[in-house]
Amino acid sequence: MFVVSARKRRVQKIAKVAGESTLLLFASFVAIVVFFIFFFVARDAVPYFQIRGFSEFFTSSEWYPADEPAQFGALAIIYGSAMVTLGSALIAIPMGITAAICLSDVLPFSVRQYAKPVIEMLAAIPSVAFGFFALVIFAPLLQNFGGPILMWAWWILAAPFLLLAVIITADLLTTSIADPGKRKLANMLIASLLGILALVLLFLVGRHLSAIQILTGTNALNVSIILSFMALPTIVSVSEDALQAVGRELREGSYALGATRAETIVKTILPAATSGILAAVILGIMRALGETMVVWMASGNSSHIPDPWFNYLESVRTLTATIAGDMGEADQVTGSARFHVLFAMGLLLLVISFISNLVSERIVVRQRKILSGQ
């Protein structure tokens, strides 16, 4: 330690404190911003509830903000958001998790090197480009060839799974037969019987699907498919991190017990990584829920609850698209319920995203603690 005068030491100390507090100020900037976002969005959302109260917004699905008298029932819009988010989650979660498993445990390193940039590029494509694709290319396709597209999708997706299911069921049903010759015979009999049943099922559902006429290509199905591909990169990369965090010991232990790779993954690695994958799923869903451009351009923007409620072939309207679309007209009338209701929707989105973020963060922290054995 150098010998310095008391005065100089004091100056040094002050400089250090001043420097560190400046750094701290910069670092707390993010927290300040988050607080400001909540404060300013809420500040403009509260007047809506003061003017119109709570019940209409959440219980009515009559959305006529420009009419006299105006109606602000957002139930159908909230439902539309939930619907496209659920639809995209149904597609993105299974695909994303299997792709993540594939990346972390199955593919050799050389292939992985090429697969990762593909996912990164998918994540980098601007949302408006996806929206343009959905509106200009995908929607006309769905509208003109909707039935055949659905049929082919059904055949391609369902055929391998049904085949697999047939083989496994036949195998499971015949394991109790002791004599190998008899077992083989029974196995083949049951498999061919189930196979015929599966074919009939494939054919019937396919024919039913191909007869469907899609009236408009800008519908919930279109948006769900496109959104799922936008949520996929998030799900894949976060779940891959979670899978990587599961140590080698667990994997090697499972292999040593004679498990196949699939069994190791399903019975050992996945349970250990569940919470991380859950966090990935939450983040992916939030990406779909918060997406604006795709739904604005390609969801049809009609504020009604589809009939029947699960009809993905009808147009819907979402919270994000409503904010984006209505602000242009409501902007001139700052202070009106029509302006503030959009902030109320923004606040709703903000609160949902905040809660899910906290939850996913807690989950990740817990997983890290469990895996490190604390």
Added chain:
Amino acid sequence: MNLGTRKLLDRSFTALGIGSIVIMAMTLLIVLVPIVTNGLGALVFKGTIEHRKMLAAEFNRGDRAELERQTALADSSRKPVYAMMAAFEQELTGMDEPRRQQYQQQYAQVRSAIQTLLGPIPGDPLPALTRSQYGQTRWEKAEERLHEVLYEKKWDYSNPDAPAKEYSVSRAAGFEGTSLVKLFPYVEKNIDRMLMPEWTLYWGFITDSSVDAHIFGGIWPEIQGTLFLAIGAMLFAFPLGVVAAIYFTEYAREGFFTSVLRSANSTLAGVPSIVFGLFGLAFFINTLKVSESKSVLAGSLTLAIMILPTIIRAAEEAILSVPKTYKEASLSLGSTKWNTIVTVILPAALPGIITGGVISLGRAAGETAPIIFTAAVSVGSAIGLADVFSSPTPALSWNIYNLASEHEAASEIRHVQYGMVLSLVTIVLLLNLSAIVLRARISQKLKG
């Protein structure tokens, strides 16, 4: 379970995973291929003489003498068309009332179809809209218009259950027995000579500003606006993000306060982009009043807040990946902590920090929702650097939406929309690719 079945399950599991990745790659291709091929169509296309006329008149470009020669040639082959039309107009006046009414309506359609195909008919007053002052500038559009001259579009409502079907009826048949019937085969046969299509490389699509709401011209104002917004956002977010990352990695003590700050960071990363737009409107424009109304400044600030978490995370990772030995060596030589950070850690982490910055730049360029209420306008010319504090700008992302969904002639200018999407995707993907390459080189360097 049989060993065979177990193996089968194992294999099919692998196939499932590989299938998902293949589907993702296919999606990337399915999205990118039409965008690239159609987008290039905005730059390279068969341009007609009307395109060259438009360039000469609106942008003062091209070889005047050659253009005049071609115009004369084209006009000479157009003359018979106009002569035939004049003759028919004469014939119309001589007809009896019911026949005249029947033909007049049909003839009006033909006349306007010829006008959209070839430009204003000689003798008519010059139309006010620039788009009607020229004929079809692109050959593939001209072919569509030619079809409209030759055939009348009709709808078949005979089957009430199915949607109405479209079918075409030859117009020539409608004019059977009049002098106009010769017009249709003549136009069909001589369309090449009347419009003189040539392969054209139109660089101006990138450097020109638009004429008559993107019917003609290029997209430079949008490209410039996008660059201004993205770079502006970086100017705010990059220094802030790097300093915050230094604090988190080098100074922060683990505790409640730090964990709150970290939570705030991930919360900010998860906020839906449209909410940033609302916040920008409520805070920067309505509260701080950084500008009268929308401006590049307000948009950049909003985008900066949006990309801040990404930059902080990338910078943190880059700083953490600097080997500890560097820091220890520097400290052991007697340099202070701050000195070590500035002279040793930051230079070593710089490539990684820049990678994060480049990716964020791409994100800021591609984002639409935050700038809808804060910076973007649908029509406008390129703004000067001095105007960024006060005036809004057109931007690629917003104008893609606007042209595709709200433009009055959206289906007529698909090539412009594709061109814009291609430009935006190229900017963003080039930034991302350079980040990927940069990162690969860093990881090689760190391996030694």
